[in-house]
Amino acid sequence: MTLSQIVEAISEHEKHLVLFNCDPGDPIVEDLRVYFQSQNVRIEGETTASGAPANVAVLSDRESVLSIEAVSTLRELLENVPPGTDAIGIADGEYESILGHLKETTFTSYDSEQMLYATREIEDRARRVRAGTIHAGFQRLSELVEQRSIYADLAARGLDVHAYGVPDTTPPDIEGATIHAVENDEIAETWFVAFDGGDEDSQKCALLAEERGDGSFFGTWTYDPTIVDSILGHLEETYLAADRTQPQSGP
Numbered sequence: 001m002t003l004s005q006i007v008e009a010i011s012e013h014e015k016h017l018v019l020f021n022c023d024p025g026d027p028i029v030e031d032l033r034v035y036f037q038s039q040n041v042r043i044e045g046e047t048t049a050s051g052a053p054a055n056v057a058v059l060s061d062r063e064s065v066l067s068i069e070a071v072s073t074l075r076e077l078l079e080n081v082p083p084g085t086d087a088i089g090i091a092d093g094e095y096e097s098i099l100g101h102l103k104e105t106t107f108t109s110y111d112s113e114q115m116l117y118a119t120r121e122i123e124d125r126a127r128r129v130r131a132g133t134i135h136a137g138f139q140r141l142s143e144l145v146e147q148r149s150i151y152a153d154l155a156a157r158g159l160d161v162h163a164y165g166v167p168d169t170t171p172p173d174i175e176g177a178t179i180h181a182v183e184n185d186e187i188a189e190t191w192f193v194a195f196d197g198g199d200e201d202s203q204k205c206a207l208l209a210e211e212r213g214d215g216s217f218f219g220t221w222t223y224d225p226t227i228v229d230s231i232l233g234h235l236e237e238t239y240l241a242a243d244r245t246q247p248q249s250g251p
Contacts, residue, residue, distance in 0.1 A: 003190050006230050007210055010220045015041040015061050015101065019071055021054040028071060031078055038110060039102055059101060066101045074098070110209065110217045115191055118207045118221045122193045123150060125205055126159055132198035133160040135235050139188055139211070141165035141181060145172050152177070164239065180239050191217060194231045204228040 001009070017036075019029055022045055029045040036043065041059075055071040077095050110118070119136075126134045134154060138144045144151070144163050155161045155176030163174070166188045167181035180187075190210055197203030206228045209219025222228065 007219050017043045017059050019045045019057045067097045119193050122205050126195045129198045130157045132196045134195045135162045137164040137192040140168045142169045148172050201225040206231050
């Protein structure tokens, strides 16, 4: 699968959060829509004829119920956890039963600042693990120039670093890192950071997004090892394997 096909496959996994039998004057449904506005989750309020269950929220996907929570828990979430990308991208303690599932969904619209936050989260995880391989696609190599010190540090900590971009400038020299100067639409149009977790599936994580015409990004920020492996497998087969088959110059 190409990177675009991976994004498309994941985007089909919309989640559905239904709040049953809340007070009609309670604004919580709209508040949750605002809170999770960048996530691919549909939020609705529903009233049953019996009035039961009351003030209960059910999170599901097309296959199963993922979580059942009291609406009061969601209200506490809105009050206690700051909204934004960091509410989705970190371990969230008592709210993990809801937020944990939403970490594995797509986001519908991130701007560059949100994308950079997610990128830093993955880089920091790789830095803490100090092992494994990290792949980062910057769209253009001129963007990598500005991030050179970060990836030089990751390489110095023992990670196998691969960076990708359309060669709009001279590829930067980063000791211990492999720079892939690639002229194609896939690299030009996607922003990705994928970490293989070293030897631990639980440490695998990835950000993969396509830039849309309005400058926003659509894609996924995931901790699902299967999705991470799909991204890594495509990069390995398409770019690393291709580089290994290129004829080597020599005397």
